[in-house]
Amino acid sequence: MTKPENHRWKFKPRFRRHAFGWKSLPAIGRIKEAVAEIKKVAKQNPLLAAEGAVTFLERLSPAIEQVDGSSGSIGAAVGNAISELVPLIEHAPAEKTIRDAWLERLFEAHQADEIPYIERLADLWGNLCASEETASVWVDRLIDATRADLHSDIGKRLPFRGTSACLSALFGAKRFDELLELLSVDTIWPYKRWAVRAMVAKGQKAEALRYAEACRGRWTSDYEVDSICEEILLSSGMMDEAYARYGVRVNRGGTYLATFRAVAKKYPCKPADEILADLVKTTPGSEGKWFAAAKDAGLYTEALSLATRAPCDPKTLGRAARDFAGTEPAFATGAGLLALHWLVKGYGYEVTGFDVWGAYHATLAAADRNGRAVEIKERIRQMIAGGGAAGNFVSRVLGRELGL
Numbered sequence: 001m002t003k004p005e006n007h008r009w010k011f012k013p014r015f016r017r018h019a020f021g022w023k024s025l026p027a028i029g030r031i032k033e034a035v036a037e038i039k040k041v042a043k044q045n046p047l048l049a050a051e052g053a054v055t056f057l058e059r060l061s062p063a064i065e066q067v068d069g070s071s072g073s074i075g076a077a078v079g080n081a082i083s084e085l086v087p088l089i090e091h092a093p094a095e096k097t098i099r100d101a102w103l104e105r106l107f108e109a110h111q112a113d114e115i116p117y118i119e120r121l122a123d124l125w126g127n128l129c130a131s132e133e134t135a136s137v138w139v140d141r142l143i144d145a146t147r148a149d150l151h152s153d154i155g156k157r158l159p160f161r162g163t164s165a166c167l168s169a170l171f172g173a174k175r176f177d178e179l180l181e182l183l184s185v186d187t188i189w190p191y192k193r194w195a196v197r198a199m200v201a202k203g204q205k206a207e208a209l210r211y212a213e214a215c216r217g218r219w220t221s222d223y224e225v226d227s228i229c230e231e232i233l234l235s236s237g238m239m240d241e242a243y244a245r246y247g248v249r250v251n252r253g254g255t256y257l258a259t260f261r262a263v264a265k266k267y268p269c270k271p272a273d274e275i276l277a278d279l280v281k282t283t284p285g286s287e288g289k290w291f292a293a294a295k296d297a298g299l300y301t302e303a304l305s306l307a308t309r310a311p312c313d314p315k316t317l318g319r320a321a322r323d324f325a326g327t328e329p330a331f332a333t334g335a336g337l338l339a340l341h342w343l344v345k346g347y348g349y350e351v352t353g354f355d356v357w358g359a360y361h362a363t364l365a366a367a368d369r370n371g372r373a374v375e376i377k378e379r380i381r382q383m384i385a386g387g388g389a390a391g392n393f394v395s396r397v398l399g400r401e402l403g404l
Contacts, residue, residue, distance in 0.1 A: 009052055011037055015059040022068045028077040031060075035081050042088050050092030053085040054102045058109035061117045069115070078117045082124070090127045096134070103128060103138070111161055122164035123190075126172020135172035142166035152185045167194040176202050189220040196228055205232050226250045243267050248278050260293035272297040280306065288312030295320055300331040307338045314339045314348040315355055321362035329369035333376060336363025340380055343394050356397040377402070
């Protein structure tokens, strides 16, 4: 096994203090490269990889202090790196002396983190300790300062940057009663959520749910409260209640389709049409944006209805017309007609003549499967003839074809 001190990490010289300027892309690229290098080593030598992860994390903040973080992209890259590297440290087969040294280095880096970028390490301190015994040692070390930070008299509180680490260590040490006693004062949600977790660990799920709901407020993330409450109900086997109260709100993806898939995956017992209907209710006036989700679920009638009620991307509709012309010609015909309808109305981003021709030919190809090509072509002609300014663009593309 290669000794940690003898290994030459490629990322190490790249992460020196103020190694990066204000541009975030170079730093993000280097962060990804470093994580990939460490994970590659982990396949053969988990102990060495954990040492590399510690080295990277303690060098990370000083290296990117000058990077512009206004877009949030560098913060997201750091968050992803922490998520991937902490488990490597947690599960590494390290002797006590090695792990203790790692924790000292990481705690020092966390305390010196001015931006801060690696503050999330504190929330994962119980994981990094990797054992109840080590976590308990850290509790004993940090608890007095934490008590001062969480003093019942707000005016007498002494701020301490290790409070989150102490709470995480208390949880890791399974000292739940002490954790709850510490958090019996009025404090912030990032701390209170540890009380919720402690109650759940003690089997007090109903109390945990009520406590979490009571934490809602101006400075509390509703999404985080919803997520932890949903998790409590799901772990209790109360799937219907979890879905009704939190399922639609919590499981959001980057697109409407991703959101539908996320909810459907977590709640396989729920019919697709019910999930779709509940999601549509959350975005009044944007029903057409759920077209792809309905199509993906095989709800073709619902998909066309949604794209009729509110604007839908003509390119999405045109692709549906093309892709389903052979298997679902009626649906494909409807999607193609709607694509042309919204094109005539002026919807669509960077629409070209190619998009118009694509929607037109796909629609006629699907209609021909049902022997309706002549009828549909006439409907298209009338649609375009009655269009406005955007219709004139479509008319210029298809005018000769339709005799306009």
